[in-house]
Amino acid sequence: DIMKDNVTFVSKFERLIPLANIMHQIIDFRSAFTASHSIGVAESAQLLSKKLGFNKLEARMMYLAGLLHDIGKLSVPISILEKKGPLNNTEFNVIKKHTYYSYRIMSNIKGIESINQWASFHHEKLDGTGYPFAIKGSNLDLGSRIMAVSDVFTALTENRPYRSALSLEKAKEILERMALERHLDMDVVSELKNNMEEVNTSRIRVQELALNKNKQLLSTSFS
Numbered sequence: 001d002i003m004k005d006n007v008t009f010v011s012k013f014e015r016l017i018p019l020a021n022i023m024h025q026i027i028d029f030r031s032a033f034t035a036s037h038s039i040g041v042a043e044s045a046q047l048l049s050k051k052l053g054f055n056k057l058e059a060r061m062m063y064l065a066g067l068l069h070d071i072g073k074l075s076v077p078i079s080i081l082e083k084k085g086p087l088n089n090t091e092f093n094v095i096k097k098h099t100y101y102s103y104r105i106m107s108n109i110k111g112i113e114s115i116n117q118w119a120s121f122h123h124e125k126l127d128g129t130g131y132p133f134a135i136k137g138s139n140l141d142l143g144s145r146i147m148a149v150s151d152v153f154t155a156l157t158e159n160r161p162y163r164s165a166l167s168l169e170k171a172k173e174i175l176e177r178m179a180l181e182r183h184l185d186m187d188v189v190s191e192l193k194n195n196m197e198e199v200n201t202s203r204i205r206v207q208e209l210a211l212n213k214n215k216q217l218l219s220t221s222f223s
Contacts, residue, residue, distance in 0.1 A: 054143075
């Protein structure tokens with residue numbers, strides 16, 4: 001149990017945060033359209049988990065899971081990540097595999113089993129139609145449900161290759177519909193709705209910092 005020796009675990013865990021920040025930059029900075037996605041998900045998940053009763057350590061674990069949730073996208077070609085139109089079936093199947101690769105990669109790191117689940121199950125759905133493992137209902141723990149809502153919320157409210165960011169009202173409508181369809185957890189969606197302005201403000205702040213860092217890196221001259 002990773003919580004038995006709390007002091008030792010916190011020390012080891014905090015050392016993972018700088019590495020995870022580097023990893024999220026490697027994952028996201030491959031494309032201008034994903035340059036701030038993971039950190040937006042991480043910030044949203046961390047704040048939302050606190051609202052839902054997670055303690056400080058658990059909330060930081062959620063943050064780390066958010067930074068790493070798309071690590072499997074390193075296997076996805078840029079041409080698919082930056083495609084401006086709808087994905088065809090073949091391209092969508094390539095995208096879907098990223099969660100499985102995320103799970104396999106993090107399975108090699110002992111002691112982060114919960115973080116791995118929260119990160120890798122963000123496309124699972126309560127009705128069992130999600131991926132990569134079609135997990136359903138009570139088999140999806142609260143952390144995985146929070147990550148799923150945070151990922152959808154961040155995706156809806158940020159610019160994408162095929163559309164501009166949606167308004168908070170439109171995002172609420174989509175999240176509510178997905179909850180009614182048992183794709184997302186209704187309680188988690190309701191908590192986000194109750195705190196959407198706060199979560200959105202923090203998400204925008206960290207994503208703007210990430211985008212500025214991305215621009216600085218791209219403008220650096222090595223001549």
